Amino acid sequence: MSPPSAAGVPYRLIATDLDGTLLRRDETVSWRDRDALAAAAAAGAAHIVVTGRAVPWVRHVLDDLDYNGLAVCGQGAQVYHAGEHRLLTSVTLDRQVAGLALAKIEAETGPLLLAASRDGLDGEVLVGPGYREPGGMLPSVAFRDPEEIWAAPLNKIYIQHPRLDDDQLAAAALAAAGGLVGVTMAGPGTVELLPLGLTKATGLSLAARRLGLGPADTIAFGDMPNDIPMFDWAAHGVAMGNAHHQLKAVADEITGSQEEHGIAVVLERLYG
Numbered sequence: 001m002s003p004p005s006a007a008g009v010p011y012r013l014i015a016t017d018l019d020g021t022l023l024r025r026d027e028t029v030s031w032r033d034r035d036a037l038a039a040a041a042a043a044g045a046a047h048i049v050v051t052g053r054a055v056p057w058v059r060h061v062l063d064d065l066d067y068n069g070l071a072v073c074g075q076g077a078q079v080y081h082a083g084e085h086r087l088l089t090s091v092t093l094d095r096q097v098a099g100l101a102l103a104k105i106e107a108e109t110g111p112l113l114l115a116a117s118r119d120g121l122d123g124e125v126l127v128g129p130g131y132r133e134p135g136g137m138l139p140s141v142a143f144r145d146p147e148e149i150w151a152a153p154l155n156k157i158y159i160q161h162p163r164l165d166d167d168q169l170a171a172a173a174l175a176a177a178g179g180l181v182g183v184t185m186a187g188p189g190t191v192e193l194l195p196l197g198l199t200k201a202t203g204l205s206l207a208a209r210r211l212g213l214g215p216a217d218t219i220a221f222g223d224m225p226n227d228i229p230m231f232d233w234a235a236h237g238v239a240m241g242n243a244h245h246q247l248k249a250v251a252d253e254i255t256g257s258q259e260e261h262g263i264a265v266v267l268e269r270l271y272g
Contacts, residue, residue: 009044010270011219013211015072015204015230016263018051018058019187020223021240024258029065036264040271048072048207050200052186052226054117054155055080055087057125057139070210074117074155075184075194075226076203079210085121089206092119092153093181093195099150101177101193102157108176109169115140115158116149123155131160134189157193166191170225184226185244192226199229219270221255221263222247238266 014037016022022029037047050072051058058073059082068083079089106112113131118124125140126149127133133140143149149157161169170191174183182194208214220227220234223243231237231250239251240262248254256262 011236012045012217013208013213013219014040014045014047014267015050015218015220015234016047017200017222017224017227017230018049018053018061020242021221021258022049022263023061027061030261030264032261032264036261036267036271040267043271045271046211046213048204048211049082050076050204050220050222050227050230052184052190052192052200052224054078054119054123054125055121056123057117059085059121070207072200072203072207074203075182075186075192076198076200077119077155077195079203079207087121088210089203090119091155091195091198091202093156093193095150095154097180097196098154098157098193101173101180102159104176104180105159105173109161109164109172111162113160113162114146114149117155117158119153119155123152130162131158132189134187155194159191159193160189185224186226187224200226201229201233204230204233219266221266223258238262 048070052075054074055078062082071080071082073080077091080087114128115131116126126143127140166185170185182196182198184192215233216235218234219236220230221238223240225244225246227247237251238253238255239248241257255265
């Protein structure tokens with residue numbers, strides 16, 4: 001599974017977020033981005049998709065893209081071999097700790113709107129009353145009794161609030177329960193509770209190690225605050241033009257948006 005010899009290649013590993021970065025709003029990848037990634041691969045660079053989506057929510061996208069490499073899914077919880085349709089590693093959320101974290105957050109904010117992602121290749125996403133699914137584009141199963149959340153192992157819990165915006169809710173959750181769970185914002189309407197210490201960098205480091213690569217070999221592309229740990233880990237972090245202001249503030253470089261072939265703009269400069 002090692003990448004080809006890459007003497008003189010600026011970065012031997014290209015890590016790309018999916019939504020808002022590699023994928024355009026219609027869930028396609030531009031031909032210019034595809035060609036730039038192919039040219040980088042021909043020069044000796046490996047490509048790893050690093051996404052907040054759990055495997056069941058990303059598998060069909062990777063299949064449509066004919067992507068056969070490693071993918072880091074579930075905010076770093078899962079390393080998935082797309083070519084073999086096989087889950088290589090998986091980290092789950094302690095449900096007792098997560099329940100305590102939710103109680104602490106709700107004690108400060110009032111009732112939350114909830115969804116949850118179950119572990120595994122076919123893990124369901126459970127969506128509770130009032131929870132607004134981002135874009136309405138991902139398959140889910142409705143629940144009414146919150147106790148259903150705890151019936152099987154989970155990757156993460158999604159939270160929303162009827163009045164607080166994403167930044168306010170993430171800050172409130174971190175203040176109330178940051179010692180129990182990880183808190184990240186993965187996209188509009190998508191604040192998540194994760195196993196403490198888990199980030200995209202966790203999964204990316206595991207996937208890179210399987211390729212014999214490390215931080216110094218890596219250029220990373222992203223658009224949301226959940227990509228900050230990945231930027232901290234990689235040698236070079238590139239924020240998309242449509243990125244959240246928190247990510248732009250820590251990026252080494254800002255490129256065009258996903259609709260403007262932002263990944264290709266950078267890769268064409270580096271790899272030709």
